[in-house]
Amino acid sequence: MSDNLDNSIAIFFGSQTGNAEDLAMSTKKIADQSGLNAEVIDMDGFDAQNLANHKRILIITSTWGEGEMPDNAIDLWEKVCAENPPMTGVHYSVCAIGDTSYDEFCQAGIDWDNKLSELGAERTNQIQLCDVEFEPEWKQWADSVIPVMAALEIQQEAPVSDGEDTEEVVEIAVPEASKTTEKSEWSAKNPYDSTVTVNYVLNGEGSRKETRHIVFDLGDSGLEYKAGDALGVIPVTSTDLVDDVIVALGANPDEIVDTHAGQMTLHEALCNHYEIHQANRKFVASIGAKFASTDSTAIRIVKRERVLVDTGDQTVNWAWSGQDDDYPGGFMPPMSNVDPAEELWESLNADGKEMENYLWGRDYIDVLNDFGHLGFSGQDFVDQIDRLKPRLYSIASSPDFEPGTVHLTVGIVRYEGQGRSKTGLTTGYLADRVPEGTSGVRVFMSPTRSFILPEDGKKDMIMVGPGTGIAPFRAFLQQRKADEAEGRNWLFFGDWTEAGEYLYRDEISAYVEDGTIDKLDLAWSREGPEKVYVQHLMAKHAAEIWDWINNGGYFYVCGDKNYMAKDVHTTLINICAEHGGMSDDEAKEFVEQTLMREEKRYLRDVY
Ligand SMILES: Cc1cc2nc3c(=O)[nH]c(=O)nc-3n(C[C@H](O)[C@H](O)[C@H](O)COP(=O)(O)OP(=O)(O)OC[C@H]3O[C@@H](n4cnc5c(N)ncnc54)[C@H](O)[C@@H]3O)c2cc1C
Numbered sequence: 025m026s027d028n029l030d031n032s033i034a035i036f037f038g039s040q041t042g043n044a045e046d047l048a049m050s051t052k053k054i055a056d057q058s059g060l061n062a063e064v065i066d067m068d069g070f071d072a073q074n075l076a077n078h079k080r081i082l083i084i085t086s087t088w089g090e091g092e093m094p095d096n097a098i099d100l101w102e103k104v105c106a107e108n109p110p111m112t113g114v115h116y117s118v119c120a121i122g123d124t125s126y127d128e129f130c131q132a133g134i135d136w137d138n139k140l141s142e143l144g145a146e147r148t149n150q151i152q153l154c155d156v157e158f159e160p161e162w163k164q165w166a167d168s169v170i171p172v173m174a175a176l177e178i179q180q181e182a183p184v185s186d187g188e189d190t191e192e193v194v195e196i197a198v199p200e201a202s203k204t205t206e207k208s209e210w211s212a213k214n215p216y217d218s219t220v221t222v223n224y225v226l227n228g229e230g231s232r233k234e235t236r237h238i239v240f241d242l243g244d245s246g247l248e249y250k251a252g253d254a255l256g257v258i259p260v261t262s263t264d265l266v267d268d269v270i271v272a273l274g275a276n277p278d279e280i281v282d283t284h285a286g287q288m289t290l291h292e293a294l295c296n297h298y299e300i301h302q303a304n305r306k307f308v309a310s311i312g313a314k315f316a317s318t319d320s321t322a323i324r325i326v327k328r329e330r331v332l333v334d335t336g337d338q339t340v341n342w343a344w345s346g347q348d349d350d351y352p353g354g355f356m357p358p359m360s361n362v363d364p365a366e367e368l369w370e371s372l373n374a375d376g377k378e379m380e381n382y383l384w385g386r387d388y389i390d391v392l393n394d395f396g397h398l399g400f401s402g403q404d405f406v407d408q409i410d411r412l413k414p415r416l417y418s419i420a421s422s423p424d425f426e427p428g429t430v431h432l433t434v435g436i437v438r439y440e441g442q443g444r445s446k447t448g449l450t451t452g453y454l455a456d457r458v459p460e461g462t463s464g465v466r467v468f469m470s471p472t473r474s475f476i477l478p479e480d481g482k483k484d485m486i487m488v489g490p491g492t493g494i495a496p497f498r499a500f501l502q503q504r505k506a507d508e509a510e511g512r513n514w515l516f517f518g519d520w521t522e523a524g525e526y527l528y529r530d531e532i533s534a535y536v537e538d539g540t541i542d543k544l545d546l547a548w549s550r551e552g553p554e555k556v557y558v559q560h561l562m563a564k565h566a567a568e569i570w571d572w573i574n575n576g577g578y579f580y581v582c583g584d585k586n587y588m589a590k591d592v593h594t595t596l597i598n599i600c601a602e603h604g605g606m607s608d609d610e611a612k613e614f615v616e617q618t619l620m621r622e623e624k625r626y627l628r629d630v631y
């Protein structure tokens with residue numbers, strides 16, 4: 025690039041739990057390799073008026089809530105919408121990551137894509153929409169957009185002034201305090217070290233589930249939250265697992281590795297910065313390079329002669345014709361010397377489904393059992409595995425009711441995989457390594473803008489939250505009680521059995537007694553001959569649910585996204601059709617457009 029050409033590119037990320045941020049970092053690597061000078065920019069705190077200073081812009085963003093911006097992007101987005109800064113001369117492209125199981129798939133990315141175009145920026149490449157397995161789609165986008173961006177000839181901006189009319193630049197000392205924003209200083213990047221003061225199992229005796237009530241002390245953190253928000257927890261991997269993985273690698277725990285968080289020992293990296301309890305596709309795919317680099321020697325027989333010792337007569341005189349299947353008579357081909365690991369890898373690499381099945385329930389001990397002999401350095405390893413991600417938990421308390429603390433309702437993930445007992449990373453951490461009194465448990469707030477109580481306390485609320493879905497409704501009920509809200513509260517709860525999984529039974533019973541809960545419906549799926557789920561009870565009370573909704577009531581759902589929330593959604597549409605006198609299409613439109621989007625009276629916190 026000539027001296028007066030600008031080779032800079034700005035890669036903005038909007039990210040809540042780090043996926044889009046990771047992709048921004050990986051995009052920077054590709055951009056730098058193409059001769060661009062890439063800068064990764066957190067949208068948080070970026071001034072909308074400075075956007076157009078960048079002539080090449082890439083936006084990589086996730087979507088949260090119900091089609092909303094991730095938290096770090098909200099301010100910038102709102103300012104761009106309010107100020108509409110002109111973006112002529114800017115070239116851009118957007119990569120949106122999301123999850124097709126949400127109705128508003130990749131909406132935040134779509135909004136950015138439309139907005140930048142509307143403001144006059146030029147789209148170099150179509151927006152890329154990526155589903156949960158976002159790597160391949162992102163890679164396709166990055167590989168196509170970077171060459172296009174690199175090929176743009178952009179002149180460097182002329183120096184601001186070269187005449188006599190010079191301005192004196194005076195550096196103004198900004199007092200420290202005025203630099204701070206209203207936002208809490210604690211974040212996913214700078215989590216607060218809290219103390220867990222309560223940690224016990226909520227399930228009844230004999231239950232095969234383990235659901236814990238866990239209380240975090242907020243101390244003097246100044247952390248604030250509202251009912252409906254979530255708490256982010258940053259887990260620490262079990263040192264036993266870390267030690268075992270390092271042995272399986274044959275690596276030195278003190279080896280210094282380069283990571284996204286700087287240089288550190290391999291041991292520290294695996295404890296606090298990477299996910300080693302679940303193998304990923306990227307690592308397994310990368311193993312192919314090991315086979316390609318392993319020298320292999322093919323041997324074949326090309327000549328066979330046999331001469332009798334006594335007489336010197338030649339009885340066999342065979343020479344290879346050059347044909348693949350040409351062997352001397354009576355020749356037995358030797359056993360294949362192909363490494364079985366190579367055969368396994370090829371079968372996984374050839375078939376996505378087989379790879380998915382292989383990865384399910386396997387950690388890196390399992391994978392290294394199959395492939396560890398190929399030799400991986402600590403650095404090889406961390407370069408391919410996933411970065412550690414925080415996990416979110418719906419807060420189960422109201423700050424007015426439980427001041428200075430945050431309560432969670434956590435379903436512990438335990439399973440058997442390859443003959444060993446395994447746990448989810450964070451739930452295993454919280455259940456097994458964070459007894460009451462443990463300090464230094466890293467947390468941050470993840471506020472919601474959508475899953476909130478009605479502003480008007482007189483409004484009725486229907487809450488459907490089986491299993492751990494009860495968590496935010498415990499917070500809502502506490503808050504409604506603290507506010508002395510006059511609106512009625514109807515709770516649908518359920519799980520396997522009343523004896524084993526009736527979480528917060530005493531509290532719920534007390535709320536029924538004192539009138540905080542006006543109506544309670546409990547669905548037990550393993551109690552009698554027939555499975556009863558919350559949606560069955562909704563259908564049973566269809567007329568009354570319609571009555572509440574028709575009179576301005578709010579409808580909330582929390583918990584399992586894949587099954588429960590979908591069935592509840594369908595049941596709600598059926599209820600509106602049947603009792604609201606609408607056709608099926610009208611009821612769908614009413615629920616998904618009017619209730620959900622326009623009036624925001626149907627709110628979901630599903631995961
Ligand atoms: C906004 C939000 C709110 C949430 N609120 C809550 C809440 O209130 N309470 C709550 O408990 N959770 C909640 N979650 C879920 C929570 O964030 C975690 O996803 C969950 O606790 C699991 O985390 P983990 O780190 O323990 O498991 P991970 O390490 O993430 O492992 C989970 C994975 O383990 C694997 N796995 C699970 N079972 C098996 C098996 N039998 N065999 C093989 N593999 C298996 C699956 O791949 C599964 O995806 C919420 C999530 C979101 C996004």
Ligand SMILES: Cc1cc2nc3c(=O)[nH]c(=O)nc-3n(C[C@H](O)[C@H](O)[C@H](O)COP(=O)(O)O)c2cc1C
Nearest residue numbers: 039040041042043044086087091122123126129130
């Ligand atoms: C509570 C929650 C809400 C979400 N809402 C949406 C959504 O409306 N649309 C979508 O496409 N993806 C949605 N997602 C999926 C995220 O965008 C996806 O997990 C993404 O990889 C997160 O990236 P990040 O770590 O950079 O924030 C949601 C995820 C969660 C946990």
